[in-house]
Amino acid sequence: MKRKIIMAMLLCFTFSVVVGCAEKREEAQNLLNKYADANLHEMTTFAMDTVMLFTLYHEDGEEILTDAEQEIRRLESLFSVTIEDSEISKLNAHSGLDSVKLSGDTEEVLKRGKEIGELTNQAFDIAISPVVKAWGFTTDGEKHVPTQETLENLLPLTSIEDLVIDENASMAKLTKKGMAVDLGGIAKGYASDKIASLLKEKGVTSGLFSLGGNIGAIGTKPNGENWNVAIENPLNANDYVGLLSIQDCFVITSGGYQRYFEENGKRYHHIIDSNTGYPADKGLLSVTIISKDGAKADGLSTALFVMGLDQAVQLWRSSNDFEAVFITEDGRVIATEGAASFFSFEGRDNDFKYEIVKRRGGVQ
Numbered sequence: 001m002k003r004k005i006i007m008a009m010l011l012c013f014t015f016s017v018v019v020g021c022a023e024k025r026e027e028a029q030n031l032l033n034k035y036a037d038a039n040l041h042e043m044t045t046f047a048m049d050t051v052m053l054f055t056l057y058h059e060d061g062e063e064i065l066t067d068a069e070q071e072i073r074r075l076e077s078l079f080s081v082t083i084e085d086s087e088i089s090k091l092n093a094h095s096g097l098d099s100v101k102l103s104g105d106t107e108e109v110l111k112r113g114k115e116i117g118e119l120t121n122q123a124f125d126i127a128i129s130p131v132v133k134a135w136g137f138t139t140d141g142e143k144h145v146p147t148q149e150t151l152e153n154l155l156p157l158t159s160i161e162d163l164v165i166d167e168n169a170s171m172a173k174l175t176k177k178g179m180a181v182d183l184g185g186i187a188k189g190y191a192s193d194k195i196a197s198l199l200k201e202k203g204v205t206s207g208l209f210s211l212g213g214n215i216g217a218i219g220t221k222p223n224g225e226n227w228n229v230a231i232e233n234p235l236n237a238n239d240y241v242g243l244l245s246i247q248d249c250f251v252i253t254s255g256g257y258q259r260y261f262e263e264n265g266k267r268y269h270h271i272i273d274s275n276t277g278y279p280a281d282k283g284l285l286s287v288t289i290i291s292k293d294g295a296k297a298d299g300l301s302t303a304l305f306v307m308g309l310d311q312a313v314q315l316w317r318s319s320n321d322f323e324a325v326f327i328t329e330d331g332r333v334i335a336t337e338g339a340a341s342f343f344s345f346e347g348r349d350n351d352f353k354y355e356i357v358k359r360r361g362g363v364q
């Protein structure tokens with residue numbers, strides 16, 4: 001590895017001596033690209049109920065990708081509610097009965113889930129599962145609008161305070177019978193953190209991965225340029241509203257436009273407001289979070305979607321560890337001040353208007 005880099009540098013140096021300035025730069029760049037391409041490794045896999053794509057540049061890329069896939073499967077076997085003996089399935093099966101033992105990652109993801117719940121006044125609620133299931137969103141069965149009575153019976157089972165974690169014993173308990181945890185809003189973000197750490201530990205300095213649209217960027221492109229990540233147009237899957245130019249962070253979007261069903265001409269999506277038991281309906285089409293913390297980006301993308309623009313902006317103003325891009329039902333694309341510095345809006349054929357929201361003051 002080292003030898004190859006030195007060789008590439010030496011060749012660049014030789015080029016810089018023998019060729020003219022512009023040409024020289026181009027030649028050197030081509031050479032670096034060639035070197036980078038030789039180390040390009042890609043993988044597509046299906047896990048956590050979604051498609052996952054990995055691209056990385058490293059001479060041991062094949063082995064590293066195998067390790068990454070194993071890590072994803074390990075986390076899935078702990079967190080999945082469709083795998084019967086996963087730790088989360090056991091926690092749910094013992095609701096109202098007794099505590100279950102947790103391994104390090106399950107304890108950590110539950111703690112992160114509770115913490116984001118507290119930060120967002122329970123807009124993010126990993127105990128929302130009984131309600132999500134009543135809508136039919138986690139099962140293969142028919143999706144339908146539950147009766148008001150069903151929702152009223154289930155909502156008291158969705159408080160994250162009733163998920164009790166005993167850190168000393170590494171155990172957790174759901175105190176009420178019928179409670180259940182669903183990590184659908186955080187598991188992929190948490191997995192992104194773990195995968196990014198794994199790749200970096202193995203020496204990867206350039207890579208990009210997508211866990212079902214949850215993007216993780218390692219370093220920059222091999223040529224030192226930033227990665228470009230598009231923010232999808234929620235009204236048209238073949239279009240995007242702009243590009244984020246990023247390095248070394250996570251970009252995670254939540255919206256009501258990907259998983260939904262229709263009943264009596266009305267659309268119902270899979271992100272539930274625990275105040276009402278109904279799909280969140282606060283005027284947003286999507287929320288994209290950019291952060292160095294993958295679990296937080298995932299949890300917040302869901303939470304801010306539930307909260308709506310005004311509350312979401314308030315939370316952003318009192319935080320310093322994430323930026324956001326909101327797309328509203330009334331046709332606005334709104335970037336937080338920090339995000340605006342690396343987001344390029346593209347109106348093109350869509351009719352969105354672009355605005356920037358400042359740390360202090362209003363929307364511009």
Ligand code: ADP
Nearest residue numbers: 123124125126128182184185254270271272302
């Ligand atoms: P996706 O996983 O589809 O990319 P999200 O990260 O927004 O989207 O997570 C949505 C999933 O999280 C739902 O499918 C459901 O399992 C769960 N969920 C729904 N509403 C909430 C909520 N208010 N808080 C936490 N999780 C939720």
Ligand code: MG
Nearest residue numbers: 185298299302
């Ligand atoms: Mg999320």
